[in-house]
Amino acid sequence: MTQVLTTAVDAPPAPEKILNFIGGEWVASESGRSLPLYDPATGEHLAEVPVSSAAEVDRAVQAASQAFRGWRETPVVERSRVLFRLKMLLEENVDALAASVAREHGKTFGEARGEVRRGIENVEHACGVPTLMMGETLEGIARGIDCETVRQPLGVFVGITPYNFPVMIPCWFWPYAVATGNTYVLKPSEQDPLSHQQIVALADEAGLPPGVLNVVHGDRSVSDALMEHPEVKGISFVGSSPVARRIYEKSAKTGKRVQALGGAKNHMIVLPDADFDYTGGMLLDSLFGCTGQRCLAGSVVVGVGDAYEPIRERFLDGAASLRIGHGLDEGVDMGPVISRAHRDRIRGYVEAGRVEGARVTLDRSNVDVEAYPNGHWVGPTVFEDVTPAMSVGRDEIFGPVATLSRAETIQDAIHLMHQSEYGNATSLFTTSGKAAREFRYEAGISMIGINIGVAAPMAFFPFGGSRNSFFGDLKAQGSDAIEFFTDRRVVISRW
Numbered sequence: 253m254t255q256v257l258t259t260a261v262d263a264p265p266a267p268e269k270i271l272n273f274i275g276g277e278w279v280a281s282e283s284g285r286s287l288p289l290y291d292p293a294t295g296e297h298l299a300e301v302p303v304s305s306a307a308e309v310d311r312a313v314q315a316a317s318q319a320f321r322g323w324r325e326t327p328v329v330e331r332s333r334v335l336f337r338l339k340m341l342l343e344e345n346v347d348a349l350a351a352s353v354a355r356e357h358g359k360t361f362g363e364a365r366g367e368v369r370r371g372i373e374n375v376e377h378a379c380g381v382p383t384l385m386m387g388e389t390l391e392g393i394a395r396g397i398d399c400e401t402v403r404q405p406l407g408v409f410v411g412i413t414p415y416n417f418p419v420m421i422p423c424w425f426w427p428y429a430v431a432t433g434n435t436y437v438l439k440p441s442e443q444d445p446l447s448h449q450q451i452v453a454l455a456d457e458a459g460l461p462p463g464v465l466n467v468v469h470g471d472r473s474v475s476d477a478l479m480e481h482p483e484v485k486g487i488s489f490v491g492s493s494p495v496a497r498r499i500y501e502k503s504a505k506t507g508k509r510v511q512a513l514g515g516a517k518n519h520m521i522v523l524p525d526a527d528f529d530y531t532g533g534m535l536l537d538s539l540f541g542c543t544g545q546r547c548l549a550g551s552v553v554v555g556v557g558d559a560y561e562p563i564r565e566r567f568l569d570g571a572a573s574l575r576i577g578h579g580l581d582e583g584v585d586m587g588p589v590i591s592r593a594h595r596d597r598i599r600g601y602v603e604a605g606r607v608e609g610a611r612v613t614l615d616r617s618n619v620d621v622e623a624y625p626n627g628h629w630v631g632p633t634v635f636e637d638v639t640p641a642m643s644v645g646r647d648e649i650f651g652p653v654a655t656l657s658r659a660e661t662i663q664d665a666i667h668l669m670h671q672s673e674y675g676n677a678t679s680l681f682t683t684s685g686k687a688a689r690e691f692r693y694e695a696g697i698s699m700i701g702i703n704i705g706v707a708a709p710m711a712f713f714p715f716g717g718s719r720n721s722f723f724g725d726l727k728a729q730g731s732d733a734i735e736f737f738t739d740r741r742v743v744i745s746r747w
């Protein structure tokens with residue numbers, strides 16, 4: 253694993269109450285409904301997450317709608333300056349934000365720091381909006397006639413985000429949306445909503461006017477109220493594939509723009525000419541980093557020909573020695589999973605794998621961490637002899653469960669990968685440029701790593717998958733974000 257904590261970090265204090273942010277004010281939900289929030293490492297009850305009512309959702313959308321005109325009229329350079337100020341505030345708060353992520357999500361402090369940095373990179377990229385948002389002109393499309401495109405914002409956009417990157421994933425969307433002159437309502441995951449509260453507070457401090465960015469907490473009922481709201485122009489969603497498909501279909505029915513990023517089952521293919529020591533380290537980080545709760549996490553390791561035995565040996569040795577514990581404690585490689593229910597779901601897959609006939613080579617799924625008896629612990633678990641028809645070979649488990657498979661040739665490995673319904677990411681490990689080039693051509697997967705275990709595009713490149721991992725046309729980040737949050741209006745003039 254590449255990110256190991258060297259110094260213990262204090263857990264941040266738990267909030268007294270989790271508030272919505274509507275029209276520039278922090279307000280308590282009056283819905284009377286809430287969900288408990290637990291520290292995944294200690295099992296301690298941290299707070300109650302409100303499930304906002306449809307009336308509260310409407311208030312947030314109305315606040316965003318009312319703020320739209322004034323914000324759109326704010327010169328683009330002034331909008332950009334707010335983001336520059338936010339970027340500076342984020343830099344001053346990196347460690348506090350990382351500690352918050354590590355505590356509420358469970359990942360290690362090093363992993364959380366990496367997440368915060370990725371979030372900041374999106375704010376940095378969005379600061380370039382005066383250039384990114386430029387249109388095009390062409391003089392003389394006919395005699396005395398010129399043509400130009402201008403990019404214009406559309407109004408209120410919505411983000412519905414998952415638990416696994418509570419700081420970074422909302423930053424794939426709202427900084428671009430507001431930079432381009434739209435206003436925003438975010439519904440963060442109900443499983444770890446605290447860290448992004450701090451970012452919203454910093455955006456407020458940076459000078460984002462009231463109503464430009466709003467937050468309403470809750471579960472799928474809040475997603476539904478947002479999708480059904482007539483003032484909402486577009487939805488960005490990240491989460492599991494069944495929900496992504498539902499969001500895509502429901503939003504399309506009401507004529508909204510939609511981008512819906514779903515789940516994954518990523519194949520890591522190792523060729524016999526790979527550097528096995530290096531590849532072994534990359535694979536451990538890919539499959540067990542963030543306790544396997546990454547959409548870019550490797551899931552199936554495919555050893556091609558003679559690569560199988562050496563990579564199996566290195567991978568199993570590494571997986572057996574990973575240190576599991578509280579993400580804020582010293583020397584921990586792997587934290588807990590998000591919830592007790594998710595832990596039980598992962599253990600259920602391990603049991604199903606056995607029943608379906610897969611061979612369990614390493615089973616740390618029932619691991620205990622003595623100092624934290626109530627944490628949601630699942631250790632690295634490795635299966636062999638898995639077929640794509642078995643649930644462990646087919647489904648997204650989203651935990652530290654790996655399968656090792658053999659293939660005779662790289663074509664066989666690609667064929668195995670294509671039996672999965674998902675197409676988020678894949679990686680090839682090789683020292684052959686020719687093999688790498690052919691893989692890029694044939695893989696048919698959107699995010700490809702060559703000797704990289706977690707092929708995470710940076711902010712100025714598109715992030716999103718293919719097949720059942722993505723529903724929509726425009727992806728997150730990069731120039732796709734500018735496309736998604738603006739309409740290109742064409743003006744044809746004769747004077």
Ligand code: NAD
Nearest residue numbers: 413414415440441471472475491492495513514515516547
């Ligand atoms: P999830 O689908 O359970 O929830 C995501 C969000 O949708 C949450 O805000 C939740 O409140 C809301 N939601 C849940 N059910 C809903 C429904 N039926 N209708 C409307 N809204 C609903 O996902 P999760 O467990 O929070 O996150 C893990 C999943 O996210 C994994 O499948 C992972 O692969 C995926 N993910 C994908 C990417 C990507 O880039 N493709 C990135 C991160 C996570």
